[in-house]
Amino acid sequence: MSQEKIDILQRALKREKAARKAAEKILEDKSKELYVLSEELKVSNAKLEASVNEKSSQLEGVFKNINDAYVVIDITGNVIKMNNVAIDFFGYDIAQENFNIVRLIYFKDAEYAFTSFKTLLKEGAFANYTARIITKQKEIKWVQINASLIYDENEKPIAAQGIVRDITALKNLENQKEKILKELEKSNNELYEYAHIVSHDLKSPLRSIDALISWIKMDNEGKLDEPTLQNLTLIEGTLETMEKLISNILEYSSAGSEINETKYVYLDQIMDDVSRLLFVPEHISIKVLKKLPVVKGDSTKFQQLFQNLVSNAIKFNNKDQGIIEIDFVEEPSFYQFSVSDNGIGIEKKFHDRIFKIFHSLNKSKESTGIGLSIVKKIVDLYEGTIWLESEPGEGTTFFFTIKK
Amino acid sequence: MKNSLNVLLIEDNMIEIMKMNRTVSLLKAKHEITEAKNAEEALAILETKQNLPDIILLDLNMPKINGIEFLSILKNDPDLRHIPTVILTTSDNRKDILECYRIGISGYILKPLKYEEYVSKIEIALSYWSINELKSA
Numbered sequence: 364m365s366q367e368k369i370d371i372l373q374r375a376l377k378r379e380k381a382a383r384k385a386a387e388k389i390l391e392d393k394s395k396e397l398y399v400l401s402e403e404l405k406v407s408n409a410k411l412e413a414s415v416n417e418k419s420s421q422l423e424g425v426f427k428n429i430n431d432a433y434v435v436i437d438i439t440g441n442v443i444k445m446n447n448v449a450i451d452f453f454g455y456d457i458a459q460e461n462f463n464i465v466r467l468i469y470f471k472d473a474e475y476a477f478t479s480f481k482t483l484l485k486e487g488a489f490a491n492y493t494a495r496i497i498t499k500q501k502e503i504k505w506v507q508i509n510a511s512l513i514y515d516e517n518e519k520p521i522a523a524q525g526i527v528r529d530i531t532a533l534k535n536l537e538n539q540k541e542k543i544l545k546e547l548e549k550s551n552n553e554l555y556e557y558a559h560i561v562s563h564d565l566k567s568p569l570r571s572i573d574a575l576i577s578w579i580k581m582d583n584e585g586k587l588d589e590p591t592l593q594n595l596t597l598i599e600g601t602l603e604t605m606e607k608l609i610s611n612i613l614e615y616s617s618a619g620s621e622i623n624e625t626k627y628v629y630l631d632q633i634m635d636d637v638s639r640l641l642f643v644p645e646h647i648s649i650k651v652l653k654k655l656p657v658v659k660g661d662s663t664k665f666q667q668l669f670q671n672l673v674s675n676a677i678k679f680n681n682k683d684q685g686i687i688e689i690d691f692v693e694e695p696s697f698y699q700f701s702v703s704d705n706g707i708g709i710e711k712k713f714h715d716r717i718f719k720i721f722h723s724l725n726k727s728k729e730s731t732g733i734g735l736s737i738v739k740k741i742v743d744l745y746e747g748t749i750w751l752e753s754e755p756g757e758g759t760t761f762f763f764t765i766k767k
Numbered sequence: 768m769k770n771s772l773n774v775l776l777i778e779d780n781m782i783e784i785m786k787m788n789r790t791v792s793l794l795k796a797k798h799e800i801t802e803a804k805n806a807e808e809a810l811a812i813l814e815t816k817q818n819l820p821d822i823i824l825l826d827l828n829m830p831k832i833n834g835i836e837f838l839s840i841l842k843n844d845p846d847l848r849h850i851p852t853v854i855l856t857t858s859d860n861r862k863d864i865l866e867c868y869r870i871g872i873s874g875y876i877l878k879p880l881k882y883e884e885y886v887s888k889i890e891i892a893l894s895y896w897s898i899n900e901l902k903s904a
Contacts, residue, residue: 468895559858559860563828563856563857566880567780567783567857569781569880570782570857570879570885571780575782577882578789601844606880685818760820
């Protein structure tokens with residue numbers, strides 16, 4: 364081999380060596396890099412794992428600690444997971460026995476249960492399913508259930524989870540309330556009927572006395588002296604008072620209970636009716652200062668209310684020009700009405716007493732002492748209050764509120 | 768035109784019966800009043816189906832069979848249901864009034880306190896029925 368050739372070969376070998384060295388270096392570097400990466404990956408994997416564990420234990424905590432029963436069922440209704448509340452509540456424990464949710468269904472609500480389950484499968488969830496269940500101890504409980512489906516990665520439903528709230532106590536209270544309301548309505552109606560019967564039984568003898576007196580007068584025409592005739596007239600007057608008293612008591616006893624249904628009441632119209640029904644003497648004028656509002660309630664009650672206040676204002680007016688004014692102001696949750704007059708006025712010390720039944724301040728044939736107690740009862744019925752401002756000799760203003 | 772009526776008065780109160788008799792005796796038309804002190808007595812009279820009254824005046828407040836029950840019995844009997852029945856009562860209970868009209872009545876008269884008013888109400892009612900063409904003879 365010539366020297367030249369050897370040289371070439373040696374140079375080539377050298378180059379190759381260098382290249383290999385470079386390649387080795389690159390390899391080493393790359394390996395190092397990979398190692399670092401893999402180490403990093405390990406760390407982040409560990410972190411990820413930790414965080415997954417953390418999340419599951421958080422979920423586990425929620426699952427264990429919620430106050431409501433929580434169950435997971437497979438698509439056929441077998442319970443595959445349940446918390447302690449569920450175990451206590453239902454009486455079944457999947458650690459001990461197989462437990463299918465169907466066993467909880469109370470026969471009266473079976474149809475509702477199955478249609479709700481269909482809804483769950485179709486819609487993926489249902490909310491506020493409210494029905495009775497029967498526990499292992501054969502107790503009937505009212506529950507409210509919110510449930511949703513759980514899907515696998517192919518969007519296929521594989522299970523369902525539900526939160527079951529025990530609302531038995533609430534439901535019992537509701538039922539109790541309904542029962543009490545019904546009883547109250549019944550006893551109110553009975554009272555109303557009773558008041559009617561009593562009032563007519565009481566009126567019947569009065570009519571008889573009146574007839575008998577008429578006959579005495581007729582049969583003895585010209586034979587009775589003046590004082591006797593006068594006494595007979597007094598008896599007739601007393602009978603009238605008595606009859607009015609009975610009518611008013613009947614009115615009072617039915618004033619506090621809602622007999623008719625609630626409707627819109629046009630108070631303007633009511634006031635028109637009141638002015639027409641009452642005898643308003645020439646010298647007295649009734650002014651409604653602005654258009655009265657429309658309220659909800661029983662129109663007869665509102666008529667009684669205004670009629671009693673206005674008739675008092677007419678009755679107890681001693682001025683040459685009697686003025687009665689009706690006005691109101693609107694507040695966010697109620698209306699405040701006022702009925703004012705320039706009549707005889709009421710002394711401060713009587714302000715509380717006048718609303719009590721049979722506390723008429725003026726003994727006369729017309730006042731039975733019931734009118735204002737009817738007014739008070741009606742205002743109470745509409746959750747309002749009533750009070751008055753008065754200056755003896757100057758006039759009186761009655762204020763009352765009616766809840767909107 | 769028929770001037771005098773055959774009236775069946777169903778009323779348990781003695782003075783109310785006296786009031787009716789006295790009122791009718793004051794009128795020109797000679798109405799015939801048959802008294803029944805309660806629903807049973809009235810049914811016994813009506814069951815004969817003889818000399819059926821032209822009109823019935825019926826009180827609501829009666830012991831045992833009350834006026835509304837009597838009215839139901841009457842209106843369920845094909846031979847008696849045609850007889851115009853006017854309620855004569857003290858009850859202005861809306862429930863009673865509606866129930867009576869539902870079963871079928873020809874009038875509802877409230878007994879007033881004043882005797883004079885009573886006389887005028889009865890006079891008007893009887894004279895109204897006496898100008899009517901009635902079924903029975």
